[in-house]
């Protein structure tokens with residue numbers, strides 16, 4: 001058992017800035033003497049506080065960050081930035097106190113100032129939406145690399161600085177970490193960065209102080225309704241990315257009905273893209289760019305991207321399913337909007353190792369030549385299940401076996417629908433555990449069984465815990481020609497059980513199960 005918290009990437013050679021200047025430039029009230037104090041970093045966690053940091057005490061869901069002011073002082077913080085409530089809590093710490101109405105809202109601007117991230121920034125791409133934002137970000141990175149740029153990446157899976165890779169804790173890091181990451185990227189010569197932007201990040205000001213050159217929207221469907229009151233609130237959380245504070249221009253995919261609403265609510269110039277046969281025909285008719293899937297196999301998808309002024313790109317990429325062609329189309333149009341020529345992008349796609357780029361755990365085939373095809377996927381919403389199951393079924397001569405569990409302590413309202421969609425699209429369903437967190441795994445499975453019972457089509461259903469056992473049961477039931485789709489864990493290398501991250505890889509478990517069954 002181990003609990004591993006990924007490191008926060010910071011600049012290796014921070015350049016100190018006078019704290020008095022920050023207060024002056026931002027017109028902030030303060031108590032305590034600031035003259036002579038220099039700041040080299042910013043954090044909102046004492047667990048990641050370096051001497052010389054400004055500690056930003058935010059009111060959290062559980063506790064006010066300012067209640068850790070004394071620990072911050074002991075760890076070498078130069079001052080604390082907080083609100084009125086925080087100032088009372090920090091009074092005994094001996095730290096100078098800089099007052100702001102909302103520390104979370106102030107964090108992005110302050111971090112940008114400390115790390116000087118608005119000084120010659122790289123090309124910034126930000127992608128949001130329920131499904132496809134990680135894949136789109138990886139695709140952007142892959143093509144940008146082929147175009148000759150040193151790239152950076154921030155996704156739910158990993159952060160990349162050129163060739164350096166570190167696993168992620170949050171999908172979108174807190175603003176202090178985001179700006180530290182960008183400063184570290186600058187040291188490494190990074191000139192283009194693809195960032196996955198979650199709704200929670202927008203609601204919590206995690207991308208404040210960044211202006212994306214191009215913002216992308218994939219789609220919106222049921223997710224995160226533990227955090228948002230309803231779909232409308234979830235939609236509204238995404239909209240600020242399409243605001244001049246956050247992006248210069250946008251590319252909006254119209255495949256879900258929310259695309260049209262993003263266009264209507266956007267306050268920046270946007271261009272649109274839609275997938276023929278999947279978006280509403282009226283949206284396809286008005287979209288400036290269209291994606292048309294031409295041919296598909298279990299190994300690749302060929303598609304045509306058509307844009308204004310007769311622009312066209314026909315390509316065949318090692319991506320599975322129409323939804324991946326939609327993500328690729330979005331990434332390509334985002335690059336066009338950033339000023340790259342479609343022809344150059346086409347050449348980058350054709351180049352060896354281009355988009356072959358590693359898309360870890362995105363309908364990743366982990367089986368070999370013999371035996372059932374086994375795919376591990378990261379999708380964990382009903383919509384993602386539907387698309388991935390449809391793609392897998394299409395190339396499966398035999399039966400489709402699905403293995404999945406649901407997140408504990410995350411949106412419980414989607415569990416019935418996830419299970420119903422999974423039952424509808426599979427011949428055999430193996431219901432198992434995912435990250436139980438602090439919930440009871442057996443009762444999550446019971447809810448999933450209830451949801452599966454709502455499907456019109458009833459597959460053979462097994463309930464197997466833990467997931468290491470579930471994949472072995474699935475493999476033992478599979479025959480040559482069958483496919484197994486294990487949805488949820490994707491690239492992740494741990495399971496969260498009662499707050500402890502236990503090392504575990506679905507990809508490794510699936511390979512081991514195939515070996516033990518004599519298929520590999």
Ligand SMILES: CC(=O)N[C@H]1[C@@H](OP(=O)(O)OP(=O)(O)OC[C@H]2O[C@@H](n3ccc(=O)[nH]c3=O)[C@H](O)[C@@H]2O)O[C@H](CO)[C@@H](O)[C@@H]1O[C@H](C)C(=O)N[C@@H](C)C(=O)N[C@H](CCC(=O)O)C(=O)O
Nearest residue numbers: 044045046047060061062063065068170171172174198200
């Ligand atoms: C609901 C939520 O967003 N919570 C975030 C929030 O935690 P919190 O408000 O509970 O913080 P708290 O425990 O009350 O502590 C308050 C403050 O005291 C600080 N503190 C606390 C203890 C201590 O010893 N020292 C210290 O400095 C904390 O760092 C924090 O700044 O602030 C923390 C510090 O930055 C975040 O790690 C934490 O994200 C948690 C881990 C989380 O799971 N967030 C999810 C909802 C999330 O943001 N998900 C999205 C989308 C995922 C997706 O794409 O599906 C994401 O972008 O990851």
